[in-house]
Amino acid sequence: MVRLSIVVAIGVLSAIGLSPTVASSEPTGHRHEIEIFSAGEPGDPEKPSRVIKVTMQESDGKMLFVPDHVEVRKGEQIKFELYNSGEFDHEFVLATTQENQKHAEAMKMNPQMEHDDPNATRIAPKKRDEIVWNFTKLGEFEFACLIPGHRDAGMFGTVRVK
Incomplete structure (x- = not known):
């Protein structure tokens, strides 16, 4: 479910032209955007x-x-x-x-x-x-x-x- 949410979020961000800086290749990863x-x-x-x-x-x-x-x-x-x-x-x-x-x-x-x-x-x-x-x-x-x-x-x- 988490992986699906990340994939959907990346798709939405890509569609509106934003960089998905919060997403990572590891679903358990975490990085602050700012x-x-x-x-x-x-x-x-x-x-x-x-x-x-x-x-x-x-x-x-x-x-x-x-x-x-x-x-x-x-x-x-x-x-x-x-x-x-x-x-x-x-x-x-x-x-x-x-x-x-x-x-x-x-x-x-x-x-x-x-x-x-x-x-x-x-x-x-x-x-x-x-x-x-x-x-x-x-x-x-x-x-x-x-x-x-x-x-x-x-x-x-x-x-x-x-």
Whole structure:
């Protein structure tokens, strides 16, 4: 049904002359049409960054990030070195709490959704990945795992930008 909806949407967009930038070859894929992010912008991997190592894990029925709180300065570029030490796939999605909660609801409808956005990554057990991010906006932001049930099990943290 999802595949049929995507095919119909591509046909409609093509018929009216719009580019189907949201659709992808993978029906479980997901990419934002407009590249505007609440927490800043993708960083430049060629420029110096402060490294923050974040581990994803399960412990005593909880799922969590260690550390679960980070403080950065406005304009600072951070390289998040992510390691999934757990037994399940986990995600790191950087946005506002409200955006992540809304996105988590969408994930419940499509639990195999994968992200193709610079502020998000899914990591298999015992694997590593990284996100380089330039925090251009003041405020408090959230990183969370939006796989159904994971955020509810405690898998979220905060980034405070001062």
